[in-house]
Amino acid sequence: MKIVVRVKLLPTQEQASALQATLHACNQAANHVSAIAHTTGTKQNRALRAETYTHVKSNWGLGAQAAQHVIKKTCDAYAALKGSIKAGNLGRPGSKRHKAATGKPITFRPHAAQPYDDRMLSWQTEQRTVSIWTTKGRLKHLPFTGDDHQLQLLAQYRQGESDLLTQGGQWYLLATLDVPEAPQNPHPHGFIGVDLGIANIATTSTGHRHSGRKLNRTRENDRNLRTRLQHKGTRSAKRRAKRHAGKEARRTRDINHKISKHIVAEAQRTGRGIALEDLSGIRERARLKKPQRVTINSWAFGQLGAFIEYKARRVGVPVVHVTPAYTSQECSHCHHIDKRNRPNQAEFTCRNCGFVEHADLNASHVIAARGWWTWVCGAESQVPALTLVV
Structure with a gap:
């Protein structure tokens, strides 16, 4: 069974600057590829790579692997959009939500996550460090930390790509693990x-x-606060609304984890x-x-x-x-x-x-x-x- 664990990177200020520049370059390139995919209708990885690979690699200073991952990330985003449309999550064709989702190219935020493979990222799990590619050169011996149990699983079962992302000024790697699953109970008692x-x-x-009930009161207060901040519209109000949205998401995730565990x-x-x-x-x-x-x-x-x-x-x-x-x-x-x-x-x-x-x-x-x-x-x-x- 594949699961994803998050480990926290501990970069210096200079290393964080290099990571930030890398995400910006990759997502600018992804926006360029997305515009071409939307205009031409080419959304398959191989065909889109033939049209955009050389330009992406030369114009944004990306390595060969990074350029290919940028193109694949764009194709995956359009595949996810197609799946959402098929599942009916974006409303009926012709509705406002449907038009808003399909009427323009998919855009990537400057800090959107970027996938890394083993050629771009190597793990030294015993030393708890990584060596990671950036547009400003490879960063070696970059330390990371995390939950001890998850780090043990990381050392044993890591497999495939990892994603680099930043949240709240902190840097993280999302690593995919292929963990053995227990045999399914063939004769459940109901x-x-x-x-x-x-x-x-x-x-x-x-x-x-x-x-x-208690949670619903908290959610109602959250909605009222969000509405007031949106009406205010100042820069400080937008920053506060963004921080509060992250707090809501963390609370929801924590409650869902507890309920599911029980x-x-x-x-x-x-x-x-x-x-x-x-x-x-x-x-x-x-x-x-x-x-x-x-x-x-x-x-x-x-x-x-x-x-x-x-x-x-x-x-x-x-x-x-x-x-x-x-x-x-x-x-x-x-x-x-x-x-x-x-x-x-x-x-x-x-x-x-x-x-x-x-x-x-x-x-x-x-x-x-x-x-x-x-x-x-x-x-x-x-x-x-x-x-x-x-």
């Missing part, structure tokens, strides 16, 4: 259904609720699998009022699902995805589906058999049952090979 929502971020069929640990301890709703393209399918869209779409449910999947895969817990249709309206006892079964957000009362339960808990039982039948039918989940940063 499934834990996980219902995702707003009042409760995650409710499991075993009765655990990860409440979002769910996977419970499934491993009880010998069960995990059933999740297949929420791909949900933003396009859902018909919500604007205030509801802001509330529902602002939490990273996709990130939470990805965290659950990769943590489950590391310990051999099977994961299946089920259709989310009518999970909130179906009775977990008699499986009668009726819109009136859900009189309010928190309550479920079956109009057929009279069963009464908390709405989120009932939905999690429905998801668990669907997960079991999905497993029996042989439609196991295929967990993505590459996950988010751990």
